[in-house]
Amino acid sequence: MVSSCDSKDRLRLWIRLLRSSRAIENELRERLRREFEVTLPRFDVLSALHREPDGMLMSELSRYLMVSNGNVTGIIDRLEADGQVARSRRDGDRRTSIVRLTDKGRTEFEAMAAVHETWVDELLGELVPADVEKVSTVLHDFNLNWGTRV
């Protein structure tokens, strides 16, 4: 069967994608605040750093999280003050700093991340496995190709 779709179908998909994403994000934001007194942007920064044990440049972090450099800087300042991240100079470069999780930051993030994963599992729990796999694959390919489009 050959199916077709037009710009209305794509617009509808975009609105549904945005609504589901916003609903899940709002719920996770509220739970993170309530359970751990942590903001979502702060959790996102910790999560990104957790994936990169060797650390990230501020610009990489900003690009990965798709938020402005200024926002990330403020969050890193606060995480550093709380001892969850550490900045270090890159070899031979006095201006660029690499940010890493500290042991404290890693331990505290992992405790939150384990609970966060159960929330996501619950909130997405109604999706049947085949749909989880299908939508995940479609969005993965979409994200991979994003940079070639904009």
Place this chain on the structure above:
Amino acid sequence: MVSSCDSKDRLRLWIRLLRSSRAIENELRERLRREFEVTLPRFDVLSALHREPDGMLMSELSRYLMVSNGNVTGIIDRLEADGQVARSRRDGDRRTSIVRLTDKGRTEFEAMAAVHETWVDELLGELVPADVEKVSTVLHDFNLNWGTRV
């Protein structure tokens, strides 16, 4: 074939959903700003009102857009000052106001919306029709059932 999935698969899906949604949203925000000097929250409010010719209560608007009432109020104030929306009292209720698009607001929104639709069509253009339909259906059911879960 029976497939299965665990919390890691759902977490991966959530991260991909968030990343695609954020990437598209950022790009649309930037284009709306550049082409029409309009903010995304303002466009979203106009879009919601455009779907409801009879108008919406502030609380409905806030719930539909999944943002706080305070944020919506500020946007409505500015749209009213620009003559794009009008507030009116609900019959027999002196405290609750209904917000509607004015003719000016409708005309100006429709011009932007037509261009916005071509952007979405372009940005989602690589998705094959069968995937557009499948993901759209999965997310629609998900959104419909959302209220029963949280």
